[in-house]
Amino acid sequence: MEYMKVKGSILVISGPSGSGKTSLAREVCEELGNKAYFSISTTTRPKREGEEDGVDYFFVSKEEFLEDVEKGYFLEWAEVHGNFYGTSKRQIDKALKEGKIVFLDIDVQGHEAVRRAYPDVVTSVFVTTKDKETLIERLKKRGTETDETLKVRMINALHEMKKIPEYDYLLINDDFNKAKEFLRSCALASLIKTSKYNLENFIEHWKGK
Numbered sequence: 001m002e003y004m005k006v007k008g009s010i011l012v013i014s015g016p017s018g019s020g021k022t023s024l025a026r027e028v029c030e031e032l033g034n035k036a037y038f039s040i041s042t043t044t045r046p047k048r049e050g051e052e053d054g055v056d057y058f059f060v061s062k063e064e065f066l067e068d069v070e071k072g073y074f075l076e077w078a079e080v081h082g083n084f085y086g087t088s089k090r091q092i093d094k095a096l097k098e099g100k101i102v103f104l105d106i107d108v109q110g111h112e113a114v115r116r117a118y119p120d121v122v123t124s125v126f127v128t129t130k131d132k133e134t135l136i137e138r139l140k141k142r143g144t145e146t147d148e149t150l151k152v153r154m155i156n157a158l159h160e161m162k163k164i165p166e167y168d169y170l171l172i173n174d175d176f177n178k179a180k181e182f183l184r185s186c187a188l189a190s191l192i193k194t195s196k197y198n199l200e201n202f203i204e205h206w207k208g209k
Helices: 021-035 062-070 089-097 108-117 132-142 147-161 176-192 199-207
Strands: 009-014 036-038 074-080 083-088 101-105 122-128 169-172
Touching: 009 021, 009 089, 009 108, 009 176, 021 036, 021 101, 021 176, 062 074, 062 083, 074 089, 074 108, 083 089, 089 101, 101 176, 108 122, 122 176, 132 147, 169 176
Parallel strands: 009 101, 009 122, 036 101, 122 169
Antiparallel strands: 074 083
């Protein structure tokens, strides 16, 4: 189909920490099976207990990471608390050629970078809670937050919420199963966006000889 620019699509999922975006994205991606690919980030931070290389992250040294940055292998990357995190462009391109929906669980800055790199194939969803109190409650339930880290996360959440107008869809995760169905619909719809087609070629092909 020469009128189609790229077979696959990219679904960006962003939102505040504690919104449930990662759990939603992973479950929907898993349900879609071979139709989807969950993009795994590369990081230089130490592996935590229970984490697996190639499943949770690609764990590399800082030297390896910076070498890949110089070679232009990353779509987007950032330094967070002394560790580097990045999204591999090679894996995304491979999945797109295979016609898969690429799930990208990234922050608002990452969303901007992906939009610039793949303007025709990106669909974006911002996931959040119904209100601030619900987000705070979820973060506290983790049992890993101090008063200081909770305060930082809420400052970041407010900054991220201001970016909602830049996203295609707003998903309020008040009921996990309902939210999952909505996200699945967004994922499948991303495959038939008009921006993925060279419409002039398509119309000519449709008209025939």
